[in-house]
Amino acid sequence: MTTAANIRLEPLNLEQTLGCGQTFRWRQLRDGSWQGPLKDQLVTLRSDGPHLQIVSSPGTPDIGRVVSELLRAEDDIRAIQSSLSRRDHILAKGMKGLSGLRIVKMDEWECLLSFTLATYANIPRIARMIDTLALSYGSRIQGGAYSFPTLTRLRKASVGDLRRCGLGYRAGYVHEIGERLTADELERMKELSYAELRKELIALPGIGEKVADCVSLFGFGRLEAFPIDVWMERALKRLYKVQGTYKRLSAFAHEKFGPYAGYAQEYMYYNERMRARGAACLFSKE
DNA sequence: GCCCAGGAGTGTG
């Protein structure tokens, strides 16, 4: 038995938003809709112009509000793009076709662990590691999928157990994070400034500058965070002729893009990956 | 087979 709800959310492109590597558990079905676990339910989303259809099992009150939080419905995309356009003409051109690409707001714990697993792995593999972890340590949810393992549940897994989930050397990091972190601390970290949050994340094993920025942006909703991976290094070098250490590139990005640097990053990241697949380049230096 | 991956930790110059 399922229920459907409708909300207005625009602009929105589900493929750009859920399929670009911000979050790893959403899949596109054959009919084009997108399905993923959300708050202990398997939810299906279908975008139709300004309308977003939500199909889920009955149980969660106001599923529309939950989906609105995931897709950051409160973000004024036009205002954000306007702000970025005033700051940089290269980005002004490149982001025009990407207005439906929204930053997601993931659960903090799921985001933290997911991007810890994401070190030195490609996106299909990251998705596989998380799926295996959910199957092994998550709980069956409405719709037949498995929820992301809770901190408490994952704490009971040994390093060997985790390694058997295909985590490789990341198993040790996950185990130690489980021992060191508590739900209360995660709650407390929500109130920290970006600088303080970042520092505390980096203090955890397996989390460096890049992962801390991903978790700050996609988990804790800090839109000024600007994660820099190998794709972003290439994009920054190609478009802005800037290269060097993470600290240097990060300083450049924050000065250049300001409080919405996270959106700038996602536009550039998406474009750089599409470019590698031979798609037309939306950005140009002219 | 080969190369790469939404890197981080550690050691060295």
Added chain:
DNA sequence: CACACTCATGGG
């Protein structure tokens, strides 16, 4: 500070 090396392994 910058750089080099290691870590394990699946995907393309």
